[in-house]
Amino acid sequence: MPADKKRFKKGISRRDFLKGIGGGAVGTALSAHLLPPALASAGAQAGSPPLLSSKRITFSLNGKETTVEVEPAETLLHLLRDKLQLTGTKKVCDHGSCGGCTVLVDDQAVYSCLYPAFRVNGKHVVTIEGLSNGKDLHPVQQAYIDHDAYQCGFCTPGFILATLALLRQKASPSVEEIRAGLSGNICRCGNQAKILAAVKALASQKGGAL
Amino acid sequence: MNPLRPEPDGLTYLEQAARQEPVAQPVSAPTKEFKYVGQKVRRVDGHLVVTGKAPYTHDIKLEGMAWGKILRSPYPAAEITALDLTPALSRRGVLAAVKLTTGRVRYIGEPIAAVAAVDEATAEEAIQSIKVEYKVLPFVVSPEKAMEENAPQVLDSPNVQKLFEYTRGNIKEGEAQAEVIIERTYQTSIEVHHPAETHASIAQWKNGRLIIWDSTQAIFSVRDQIARSLNIPASQVRVIKKYMGGGFGSKLGLNDHTVAAALLAKEAGRPVKIVLSRRENAYCVGNRPSSRITIRGGAKRDGTLTFLHMKNYTGGGVGRGDRCSEPLIDIYRCPHVLVEEYSVFTNTCASRPTRAPGHVQGTFALEGFLEELAAELKMDPLELRRKNYSDKNLGDTGIPYSSKGLLECYRLGAEAIGWNRRNPVPGQAKGKIKRGIGMATQIWWGAGVPGTVADLKVYPDGSIEAICGTQDLGGGTRTYIAAIIADVLGLEPQDITVRIGDTDYPWAPSSGGSQTTPSVGPAFLDAALKAAKELKAIASKKLNCPAENVEIRNRRFIDKSKPENSLSFSDVARELRRVTVFHGERAGLPPGFAYNSFGAHFAEVEVDTETGRVKVLKVVAAHEVGRVVNRQTAESQVVGGMTQGLSASLFEERVMDEAEGRCVNTNLHDYKIATFLDIPEIITLFVDSIDPRINNLGSKGLGEPPRIPVAAAIANAVFNALGVHPAIIPMTPERILRLLRPKEEKP
Numbered sequence: 001m002p003a004d005k006k007r008f009k010k011g012i013s014r015r016d017f018l019k020g021i022g023g024g025a026v027g028t029a030l031s032a033h034l035l036p037p038a039l040a041s042a043g044a045q046a047g048s049p050p051l052l053s054s055k056r057i058t059f060s061l062n063g064k065e066t067t068v069e070v071e072p073a074e075t076l077l078h079l080l081r082d083k084l085q086l087t088g089t090k091k092v093c094d095h096g097s098c099g100g101c102t103v104l105v106d107d108q109a110v111y112s113c114l115y116p117a118f119r120v121n122g123k124h125v126v127t128i129e130g131l132s133n134g135k136d137l138h139p140v141q142q143a144y145i146d147h148d149a150y151q152c153g154f155c156t157p158g159f160i161l162a163t164l165a166l167l168r169q170k171a172s173p174s175v176e177e178i179r180a181g182l183s184g185n186i187c188r189c190g191n192q193a194k195i196l197a198a199v200k201a202l203a204s205q206k207g208g209a210l
Numbered sequence: 211m212n213p214l215r216p217e218p219d220g221l222t223y224l225e226q227a228a229r230q231e232p233v234a235q236p237v238s239a240p241t242k243e244f245k246y247v248g249q250k251v252r253r254v255d256g257h258l259v260v261t262g263k264a265p266y267t268h269d270i271k272l273e274g275m276a277w278g279k280i281l282r283s284p285y286p287a288a289e290i291t292a293l294d295l296t297p298a299l300s301r302r303g304v305l306a307a308v309k310l311t312t313g314r315v316r317y318i319g320e321p322i323a324a325v326a327a328v329d330e331a332t333a334e335e336a337i338q339s340i341k342v343e344y345k346v347l348p349f350v351v352s353p354e355k356a357m358e359e360n361a362p363q364v365l366d367s368p369n370v371q372k373l374f375e376y377t378r379g380n381i382k383e384g385e386a387q388a389e390v391i392i393e394r395t396y397q398t399s400i401e402v403h404h405p406a407e408t409h410a411s412i413a414q415w416k417n418g419r420l421i422i423w424d425s426t427q428a429i430f431s432v433r434d435q436i437a438r439s440l441n442i443p444a445s446q447v448r449v450i451k452k453y454m455g456g457g458f459g460s461k462l463g464l465n466d467h468t469v470a471a472a473l474l475a476k477e478a479g480r481p482v483k484i485v486l487s488r489r490e491n492a493y494c495v496g497n498r499p500s501s502r503i504t505i506r507g508g509a510k511r512d513g514t515l516t517f518l519h520m521k522n523y524t525g526g527g528v529g530r531g532d533r534c535s536e537p538l539i540d541i542y543r544c545p546h547v548l549v550e551e552y553s554v555f556t557n558t559c560a561s562r563p564t565r566a567p568g569h570v571q572g573t574f575a576l577e578g579f580l581e582e583l584a585a586e587l588k589m590d591p592l593e594l595r596r597k598n599y600s601d602k603n604l605g606d607t608g609i610p611y612s613s614k615g616l617l618e619c620y621r622l623g624a625e626a627i628g629w630n631r632r633n634p635v636p637g638q639a640k641g642k643i644k645r646g647i648g649m650a651t652q653i654w655w656g657a658g659v660p661g662t663v664a665d666l667k668v669y670p671d672g673s674i675e676a677i678c679g680t681q682d683l684g685g686g687t688r689t690y691i692a693a694i695i696a697d698v699l700g701l702e703p704q705d706i707t708v709r710i711g712d713t714d715y716p717w718a719p720s721s722g723g724s725q726t727t728p729s730v731g732p733a734f735l736d737a738a739l740k741a742a743k744e745l746k747a748i749a750s751k752k753l754n755c756p757a758e759n760v761e762i763r764n765r766r767f768i769d770k771s772k773p774e775n776s777l778s779f780s781d782v783a784r785e786l787r788r789v790t791v792f793h794g795e796r797a798g799l800p801p802g803f804a805y806n807s808f809g810a811h812f813a814e815v816e817v818d819t820e821t822g823r824v825k826v827l828k829v830v831a832a833h834e835v836g837r838v839v840n841r842q843t844a845e846s847q848v849v850g851g852m853t854q855g856l857s858a859s860l861f862e863e864r865v866m867d868e869a870e871g872r873c874v875n876t877n878l879h880d881y882k883i884a885t886f887l888d889i890p891e892i893i894t895l896f897v898d899s900i901d902p903r904i905n906n907l908g909s910k911g912l913g914e915p916p917r918i919p920v921a922a923a924i925a926n927a928v929f930n931a932l933g934v935h936p937a938i939i940p941m942t943p944e945r946i947l948r949l950l951r952p953k954e955e956k957p
């Protein structure tokens with residue numbers, strides 16, 4: 001542990017982090033108490049064997065069965081944006097530090113820039129494109145508009161999915177739980193106070209089907 | 211042209227604009243009877259953003275598009291002695307390669323060459339294969355070291371150069387009149403913009419015309435500058451920007467990578483996209499210059515300022531630093547002022563305007579100085595500011611402000627924060643965790659640019675298109691355009707189709723300097739009033755009543771004297787028989803008045819004297835920006851500006867390794883930005899006012915104002931808690947502890 005703690009202090013590179021996941025217990029232990037929730041859930045994937053050559057995977061993407069060829073080092077973010085043209089998911093820091101690329105994998109918020117694409121095999125992935133049924137907005141999306149919970153909007157898809165994951169974990173989080181739950185996402189325009197208002201309003205609507 | 215950087219004559223673009231003769235007088239006096247303007251209007255394009263469908267530059271993919279990457283200097287100073295692109299060109303998948311520089315490079319990240327390839331990974335590998343030979347030269351990256359006598363020379367001219375000077379009165383005389391004199395030094399660190407969307411451009415040559423999709427705040431500047439750079443007519447360039455993930459001043463002009471994309475696209479014969487990495491964003495696309503400001507000044511016992519002498523050393527890398535003296539020259543009544551500002555050049559990338567350039571640093575120093583002067587005078591710091599309040603610019607020696615709601619900002623802000631709860635004497639707070647309350651004043655320009663044009667198209671079926679080549683940075687430009695037109699034409703905001711972000715549309719200034727709303731809003735109001743006049747004339751004939759009796763509301767033209775006598779909007783529009791364009795223009799600024807926005811922030815903090823941690827508990831932001839056009843998005847602007855300011859006050863600093871010349875925090879993990887856990891209670895207040903002359907809306911810009919006084923207010927609150935001023939941002943725990951140590955170590 002001391003060696004890992006030292007490494008964490010220096011800042012974890014993408015490679016270090018993936019190694020950490022491969023290391024199983026170490027990665028999980030680190031993420032469990034030191035990393036924001038989205039990262040912690042990526043750490044929970046520890047144990048999958050590493051991919052050595054390209055592989056055909058099948059997963060549910062916004063409710064549709066999708067089969068696609070992925071490369072060993074390919075991230076879920078790359079798969080979504082560059083291969084599948086789902087550009088609602090944004091690349092912001094490309095480093096697992098800002099939450100801009102957050103998507104849901106089996107209802108957990110994950111940083112797709114750190115999440116190996118091959119690991120979604122057999123899982124359910126939800127991106128911002130999958131929230132609205134085409135006619136009505138999802139209540140979280142509507143709340144973000146009603147409370148003007150964004151400015152440039154670039155971090156918004158990530159924030160909306162992180163909000164959804166948070167509310168699915170707990171329908172009525174306290175203000176402190178909202179702050180902690182969304183602290184893994186950065187809004188560079190500085191609109192957190194407005195986001196807080198939107199999520200507080202959602203949290204008070206208990207029992208809403210989110 | 212950069213609106214905030216001085217041109218050769220020493221005036222910034224904003225100042226030049228303010229000096230222009232009026233183009234025309236406003237078409238109508240500001241009107242109060244609005245249904246949407248001044249209210250909270252939801253964004254008309256919100257659904258696009260929250261569903262991920264809004265097209266940002268990062269998201270655009272064209273048929274046959276290639277990816278470009280840029281080879282950048284790994285050395286802070288070097289001579290390129292050889293550059294060979296052949297290894298890159300001979301790689302599979304590489305489509306084109308161009309040289310961008312020869313000779314000397316002066317900062318890490320300076321572009322050297324660029325490559326286009328079939329995909330991003332291939333382009334990245336290709337630039338690594340380019341052969342470059344460097345003769346490494348001595349360098350200096352810290353402004354302090356650059357000022358030393360034997361420091362390596364950064365440019366071909368000295369490292370320290372005069373940036374700005376200003377004199378009024380005679381400070382010797384002011385010094386003689388002073389009963390209390392103090393001298394203090396304040397420092398601000400280099401911040402990096404780090405917009406969420408990194409800089410990106412796509413270039414395409416189509417039928418001899420160059421089309422650029424750019425993540426930019428200034429489509430027309432990019433058009434004109436790239437035309438000049440490539441020596442092609444501006445008419446053969448089109449620049450498009452629909453949605454952008456933040457800019458904060460770092461996207462106000464043409465970038466090297468945009469030129470590279472255009473050159474590569476020409477050579478490759480297909481569109482080329484270049485998206486900068488987060489690391490490139492940290493190294494290559496600007497930052498807020500540092501400042502080291504010393505103010506020596508004095509006052510009479512009753513607080514009357516007699517003189518102010520400011521000296522600033524500001525570091526902007528290979529570019530100039532920021533002029534930081536504007537607030538000191540302008541806000542407070544003071545007869546004797548001397549300002550000396552110097553740029554200090556270092557081997558780091560050139561600075562760029564950063565939300566309220568110069569004013570953030572200058573306000574931190576000026577307002578800190580006043581707080582410490584008030585303590586010296588044993589005076590309420592707010593009273594000291596009121597004592598030196600002025601209704602004329604240049605410290606009461608210039609022309610009158612067209613409108614100034616600062617006293618009302620003071621009153622509202624003091625009441626909302628509970629000003630009387632502060633420690634009457636700084637440092638009196640008890641316990642290990644000490645609380646304090648502080649405030650700071652803000653001034654900015656933001657009158658908008660005369661000559662901004664906008665088109666309103668009325669279709670015979672009654673549908674409306676609003677067209678202007680402006681940019682929405684996230685301030686909600688599309689929404690207030692729709693709201694203004696809807697109000698004048700009796701429609702709903704969602705009835706208006708707004709088209710912006712294209713140089714093929716009518717001209718608007720770059721979106722920086724709080725210029726957008728007071729430029730674009732008035733132009734559309736003008737267009738809408740013209741359309742209403744013509745449509746009312748048609749309606750009056752059909753309704754058989756005088757035109758002045760016709761009122762438009764709820765999508766109908768109504769005879770006021772006989773409300774049942776009415777026509778639908780489309781019934782009247784049909785009479786136009788063709789698509790009719792109404793041209794609107796933002797009229798001139800009546801001369802003889804100064805046009806400025808004002809505000810005051812009040813902050814309450816908690817300082818843990820054991821850990822050095824500063825926690826901001828509450829901020830009250832009171833602003834006077836004339837008429838608030840859309841309260842919904844205006845509140846967001848204030849919340850955002852204040853939060854960015856808090857982030858810079860406590861966390862943000864570009865840290866350089868002086869031995870290697872490298873930046874050690876190039877990612878968003880190491881470059882600290884405020885998160886949800888740092889957000890205080892925020893109260894946003896607007897003074898209810900309408901500027902009578904500034905434009906037909908009576909509105910001033912709001913982009914920069916909320917970003918300006920935050921750090922000063924927080925630092926002054928820390929001063930109120932501890933009795934010693936931090937005098938530097940960011941106020942990291944380490945710095946706070948250092949501040950406390952000597953005091954506690956005293957026997």
